[in-house]
Amino acid sequence: MKTIDNSEDQDFQDLFSEMKAKDSAIGVPQFPKIRKSKSWGLIPIGIAASLALLAWFYRGDGSIQHLDHDVIIITLEEGQNNELQFKIESTTELESWESPTSSLLTDF
Amino acid sequence: MKKRQLENLLKELHQEAYHWSRQCCSFDEDLAKDVLQQVYLKILEGKAIYKEKSQIKTWLFSVIRFTALEWKKKAKNTYSLEAEFDVAETEQEINAASHEELIEKLPERQKEVLLLVFYHNLTLEKAAEIMEISIGSVRTHYDRGKRNLKELILKKTLHENNR
Numbered sequence: 001m002k003t004i005d006n007s008e009d010q011d012f013q014d015l016f017s018e019m020k021a022k023d024s025a026i027g028v029p030q031f032p033k034i035r036k037s038k039s040w041g042l043i044p045i046g047i048a049a050s051l052a053l054l055a056w057f058y059r060g061d062g063s064i065q066h067l068d069h070d071v072i073i074i075t076l077e078e079g080q081n082n083e084l085q086f087k088i089e090s091t092t093e094l095e096s097w098e099s100p101t102s103s104l105l106t107d108f
Numbered sequence: 109m110k111k112r113q114l115e116n117l118l119k120e121l122h123q124e125a126y127h128w129s130r131q132c133c134s135f136d137e138d139l140a141k142d143v144l145q146q147v148y149l150k151i152l153e154g155k156a157i158y159k160e161k162s163q164i165k166t167w168l169f170s171v172i173r174f175t176a177l178e179w180k181k182k183a184k185n186t187y188s189l190e191a192e193f194d195v196a197e198t199e200q201e202i203n204a205a206s207h208e209e210l211i212e213k214l215p216e217r218q219k220e221v222l223l224l225v226f227y228h229n230l231t232l233e234k235a236a237e238i239m240e241i242s243i244g245s246v247r248t249h250y251d252r253g254k255r256n257l258k259e260l261i262l263k264k265t266l267h268e269n270n271r
Contacts, residue, residue, distance in 0.1 A: 009226075009254070011258070011261070012222070012226050012254065012257065013226060015207055015226075015257075015261070016207075016222075016223075016226035016227045018207060019207045019208065019211075019227065020227060022206075022207070023127055023130075026130075026137070028122065028123050028126045028127075029126065029141050029144075031118070031119050031122045032145065032148055
């Protein structure tokens with residue numbers, strides 16, 4: 001079937017052609033990027049994450065930290081005759097430990 | 109049809125699809141973008157399946173029209189599809205500045221059929237497929253649409269000449 005079958009339709013044809021010309025100036029949004037299913041690609045990431053988690057749980061005692069520079073530790077100790085004496089030592093390793101009740105010292 | 113092949117065809121028709129979406133959304137660009145996005149999502153999720161019974165353009169236009177109607181219903185901004193009233197415009201009302209405003213004055217189905225035939229160069233049969241109505245009804249809407257649009261153009265010209 002012909003859509004435009006007589007000459008009087010030419011007016012409409014012109015009107016819609018003008019409309020098309022105007023529309024060509026309108027910005028058409030980009031065709032959306034279709035994301036491919038990444039379910040297979042996620043498997044190695046999942047395995048790596050699980051291994052990292054396991055390593056973190058089963059790691060050895062990591063409380064000993066190796067320092068870049070020597071550290072001088074000065075402690076005050078009580079001697080045999082109840083006198084106080086300074087003990088000065090130098091080390092490259094630092095064992096850090098925080099008392100579970102240390103917050104009481106600051107909070108109260 | 110393979111997904112990749114369908115994607116390429118959709119890409120080719122994207123520009124035309126956007127303009128049709130815009131026309132189905134009363135020339136609202138933002139709404140047209142949302143509707144088209146929804147259409148692509150429906151196709152990729154397999155909610156709208158191309159069964160190769162018709163041309164891909166006819167099928168795509170049909171999905172766009174249906175989705176736009178869904179959105180309009182959601183927004184409670186529905187148009188009565190059965191409205192078949194002839195245009196009864198007063199002289200003051202014919203002050204449409206653009207062709208779009210002029211076409212918007214037509215009843216929904218008359219507007220659709222004229223756009224599909226004259227703007228998108230589709231046959232009346234294809235327009236009937238897209239609009240999901242019989243060829244006889246399409247012909248009626250087409251004839252009434254042309255008559256009404258002609259009247260609107262004449263009134264607009266008269267209005268402009270009387271200024």
